[in-house]
Amino acid sequence: xxxxxxxxxxxxxxxxxxxxxxxxxxxxxxxxxxxxxxxxxxxxxxxxxxxxxxxxxxxxxxxxxxxxxxxxxxxxxxxxxxxxxxxxxxxxxxxxxxxxxxxxxxxxxxxxxxxxxxxx
Amino acid sequence: xxxxxxxxxxxxxxxxxxxxxxxxxxxxxxxxxxxxxxxxxxxxxxxxxxxxxxxxxxxxxxxxxxxxxxxxxxxxxxxxxxxxxxxxxxxxxxxxxxxxxxxxxx
Numbered sequence: 001x002x003x004x005x006x007x008x009x010x011x012x013x014x015x016x017x018x019x020x021x022x023x024x025x026x027x028x029x030x031x032x033x034x035x036x037x038x039x040x041x042x043x044x045x046x047x048x049x050x051x052x053x054x055x056x057x058x059x060x061x062x063x064x065x066x067x068x069x070x071x072x073x074x075x076x077x078x079x080x081x082x083x084x085x086x087x088x089x090x091x092x093x094x095x096x097x098x099x100x101x102x103x104x105x106x107x108x109x110x111x112x113x114x115x116x117x118x119x120x
Numbered sequence: 121x122x123x124x125x126x127x128x129x130x131x132x133x134x135x136x137x138x139x140x141x142x143x144x145x146x147x148x149x150x151x152x153x154x155x156x157x158x159x160x161x162x163x164x165x166x167x168x169x170x171x172x173x174x175x176x177x178x179x180x181x182x183x184x185x186x187x188x189x190x191x192x193x194x195x196x197x198x199x200x201x202x203x204x205x206x207x208x209x210x211x212x213x214x215x216x217x218x219x220x221x222x223x224x225x226x
Contacts, residue, residue, distance in 0.1 A: 006179060043207065057186070086161075086204075097157055
């Protein structure tokens, strides 16, 4: 029983470990749901496609007894969630680094500087 | 025959970097906190991926034909770090690109 939750629990641990970044370091990732969806959906689509091709060609496969057994297009639901959870963790880390009170440049100044330095 | 996952794990980071340099041009690679975030996320990939690929109880197994056979650290196929870098970098690129679009609309 616990074995089948193994992959899912790893993902839960990733979400749990990064959740404080949203609040303690004010990462503001969950609080921008439209931006989050617009970012994560295309990323998940690209990497799920890679995953579907790779599993079809036998590059890798999943142990039946460590997943809950729900599959979408042949991939365990945990693998789909992986492509949401990992981008979330990356965004929370990136945004937390930008908000950290000890960062040298105030946010509005940095934003202006980034805008000015950006070539087109 | 060359290992397909090895090729894909090199091609994907190259494609994502090219997307930034040629198309999106968000300036992400000039930010110190991008490199810090990548370093942190890839560091956390080691325990997570290490658990997923544990040799005595692998959740994910890899074809010897599709991979280079290089496993480090522990039993993690080295290709996974190319996959991880591409996944994280594409995410941060699109996030910044959408943010810039929103600001221009405002």
